[in-house]
Amino acid sequence: MIPEKRSIAIMKELSIENTKQMLMINGSDVKNPLLLFLHGGPGTPQIGYVRHYQKDLEQHFTVVHWDQRGSGLSYSKRIPHHSMTISHFIKDTIQVTQWLLDHFSKTKVYLAGHSWGSLLALQVLQQRPDLFYAYFGISQVVNPNYEESASYQYIRKISDAKRAGIVFPLIRFLGAPPWKKDIQHFIYRFCVEMSRGGFTHHHRQSFAVLFQMLTGKEYGIRNMHSFLNGLHFSKKHLTDELYRFNAFRSVPSIKVPCFFISGRHDLIVPAEISKQYYHELVAPEKRWFQFEKSAHTPHIEEPSLFADTLSRHALYHL
Template structure:
C-alpha cells in the first residue's frame, strides 16, 4: 500500500508489467506499460480531464486488451504520478501537451521497435488525440475517440439543457436555482462545478455505477498509487 508497483503478468510469451519514470518535455513523467506479449502492437491511452489521471484505475478495466496489445497509460504533465509542484500553470498549454504526446509516441515506437501504434483518447484526451493524429499521422495505425470533443460549447449547451430539464421534471428547486445562477461557460470552473454536480445527481453522468465506485474506490486500492498519491 505504501510502495508503487504493478501486478506481474503471467504469459507463455515475453510479457511486460512496468511502472516507469520517463523524461518527456524535459519533465519526469510516469507511464504504466502492460501486455502479455511485448511483440504485440502498442495501444496508448490519453486520459481525460485535463488532469483526470488514470494509471490508478485503468488496469482493472483493460485486462482483456493486455492479451492483444502492449497497453500504455500515461499520467500527463501535472497529473497523478506526473504531478510536481515545480510545474507552472503557464506550462500547461495545449501546445506543450501535444508535444509531450508526440515525444512519448516516438519513445514507445523506438523502444518496442515498431513503426506505428494505436492511439486512444478519452474526453480531454480526444483533443490531444485529434491534434497528434493530425500532426504526425505517420505514427498512427488508428485513432479511437471516446467521448469525442467536437464542439465543446455546443456539447456543454446540450449537457446544461439536459440537466435543467431533469431538474424541472423532478421539481428540484435547489438545482434549478443553482443552475440558473451560473453562466454557461465551459472554461469557468464555477460553472463546471455546479453543472457537473447536478448532472451526476440527476442521472446524466454514469448509468448503474457511482463516481466513487468507478474511480475513487479503484484508485484507493490500486497497487500503482500509494495513499499519498
C-alpha cells in the same frame, strides 16, 4: 522447453524537457500492437485504477497509460507554468509515441483518447498521422461550449418535467452557459452527476474507481496528494485553452481510420455534438459506436464491450 516470457507489466519514467513523465505499460504479449491511451481532464490520469478494467484489452494490445505533464505521478512543483499549453502536450505525446516505437521496435501505434485526451489526440493526429494505425475517440470532445449548452438544455428539460429533487432548483438558479465562476461550474457538474450522466451512469461505479485508486499499488493513499495537486494545477493552466477549442474548424479531416465511442447517458460530452462532428469529418474510414449502459467513461463502465470493439476494428497492423 519453457517459452520466453512475453507478458509485460512495468512503470517507466521518461524525461521530457527536464520533466518526469510516468508511463504504465501492460500486456499479455509484447508482440501485440501498442495502444497509447491519452487520459481525460485536464489533469485526471487513469494509472491509479485502470488496470482493474482492462484485463480483456491486455489480451489484444500492449496498453500504455501516461500521466500527462503536470498530472498525477507526473506532477511536480518545478514544472514551468508556461509549458502547460496544448502545443506542449502535443509535443509530449509525439515524444512518448516515438519512445514507444523505438523501445518496442514498432512502426506505428494505435491511439485512444478519452475526453480531454480526445481533444489532444485530434491535434496530434493532425501533426503526425504517420505514427498511428488508427484512432479511437472515447467521449470525443469537439467544442466544449456547444457541449455544455447541449447538456444544460437537456438537464433543464428533464428537471422541469420532474419538478422534484435537488437538480430542479439548482439548474434554474444556475442559468444558461457560458459560466465564468468556479462555483457555477461546480453546480453544473453536480447536476450532471445527479442526473446520472457524469463520470459513470451508476454512481457505485464511481465509488469503485475511487476504491481502486486508494487501495491499488499504482497510486494508493500515498499518491493521492499528487493526483489532487496535479488536477488543480492542470485545470488552472489549461481550462481557458480547452474552451477555445473547436474541432469543426481546426480538425476537419484526419488521415487515419477513426472510431468514435460514446456513452448513451453521457452529459459531459453529449453525443449529439460529437456525432455531428463524426458526420462532417473527412477520414479514410470512420465508425460510430454507442454504448448503451455508459455515461462519460464507456471504457470503464463496459470494459468487455470496449475491448471487443477495439480488437475487432484494430486490423491495420496485420
